[in-house]
Amino acid sequence: MTNSIYTIVMGPMVVIFSVVMSVFYVRTFQRWEDPEFEDRYGAIFDGIRRDTRLALLYPLLFIVRRVLFGVVAIFFPELLIVQIFSLLVFSTL
Numbered sequence: 001m002t003n004s005i006y007t008i009v010m011g012p013m014v015v016i017f018s019v020v021m022s023v024f025y026v027r028t029f030q031r032w033e034d035p036e037f038e039d040r041y042g043a044i045f046d047g048i049r050r051d052t053r054l055a056l057l058y059p060l061l062f063i064v065r066r067v068l069f070g071v072v073a074i075f076f077p078e079l080l081i082v083q084i085f086s087l088l089v090f091s092t093l
Helices: 002-027 035-045 053-075 080-092
Strands: none
Touching (some): 002 053, 053 080
């Protein structure tokens, strides 16, 4: 019961966080190279390019992949082959 409550509460929070994060970084695109901005919010860009807004797709897709795998794990807890196959597909995409 506790796990179900946490799933119901945390699921929408992850989706809302992803949207807020994306909007924030797109709106502050001009400040990405600013040293003060990088000190505060630049951890998301470690190892990726900062000269294009498409750089945001990598962290966003990472979050989406994890959420989708979590959904598969919740709805198919007894089917290990479905979980493994979905993990391989999500990783490949």
